[in-house]
Amino acid sequence: MHMQANFSYQSLTPELQLDALASIAVYPESGLISLNSYENRVSLFTDENKIRYVVKFYRPQHWSEAQLKEEHRFCQVLEKNGCQIASPIEINQQTLFYFQGYYFALFNSLSARSMELDNIDILYDVGCALGKIHRIGAQDSFKHREPLNVQTMLSNPIKALRTSTYIPKSLRNPLFSILDALELEITKQFDNHKHTTIRLHGDCHASNILLKNNSPYFVDFDDCKMGPAIQDLWILLSGTKPEKQLQLSMLLEGYEEEFDFDRNQLCLIEPLRTMRIISHVNWINKRWSDPAFPLSFPWFITDQYWKELLQSLKDQLIALKEAPISLQPNY
Structure with a gap:
């Protein structure tokens, strides 16, 4: 079982996030652009191949590894059955990664607009x-x-x-x-x-x-x-x-x-x-x-x-x- 960091993200520096991505051979060319999220830390970036991704660092001490993997399996099943969802990317048969106290996942960035409540x-x-x-x-x-x-x-x-x-x-x-x-x-x-x-x-x-x-x-x-x-x-x-x-x-x-x-x-x-x-x-x-x-x-x-x-x-x-x-x- 992995040891998780403090839940407040105090040690999740931009440098640590880049090192975490490098650990799965993903190298941002752009900076990490923070997206709106209170519970997790979510950022948008473009890699060296000009592909846009979203990386999500899960809040430590919230979900267990088993719970996160179960979420990912559910997303994969939905996607394989034709549901249009943001499913985590699989790298070397894994979707959930761990680096220095943080679980994280990678997603393709969707070029889409928000749904209007009055539509x-x-x-x-x-x-x-x-x-x-x-x-x-x-x-x-x-x-x-x-x-x-x-x-x-x-x-x-x-x-x-x-x-x-x-x-x-x-x-x-x-x-x-x-x-x-x-x-x-x-x-x-x-x-x-x-x-x-x-x-x-x-x-x-x-x-x-x-x-x-x-x-x-x-x-x-x-x-x-x-x-x-x-x-x-x-x-x-x-x-x-x-x-x-x-x-x-x-x-x-x-x-x-x-x-x-x-x-x-x-x-x-x-x-x-x-x-x-x-x-x-x-x-x-x-x-x-x-x-x-x-x-x-x-x-x-x-x-x-x-x-x-x-x-x-x-x-x-x-x-x-x-x-x-x-x-x-x-x-």
């Missing part, structure tokens, strides 16, 4: 692509990746937040009162809804979907996991209730060209949304000692942030008790 016309194609990913994902199971469930995405984050020193003292009691109520309600709803879990992208927001010749490509499978299919769909919904209904209908019209969807899972949207909010808060809390996080999220330690979070959690408790979203008529 309703592309949602059918995104639905088709997700249906294909899920059809293939349902054919096997992850054994090492963290599952998406109440324990990992809600109970554990709430437990960790109880030890946080960044929550204003005046808000601790009302905050944890609402968190306890949310945990109780979401646990009940998950217990009452038996759903099939499959291998998912896991973090399928619009920034992780690129358009190349108006065809969707999926990137960043860093959070792939076992979970309900709706997890990869609800994150793409935004706006008013009618707008969300139309978006969902378009997504599912395409999705069901490739794979059956259990519409009973629509009742999991608000529980999953709530779990994502709380998990995200704990993620920032957990990473605060990384110097990049106070710079990127300075509002995290302000009273105003926690007051607004408390209100949004109260709103979620109300939403959890409302009827779930339905499809537009005629879909």
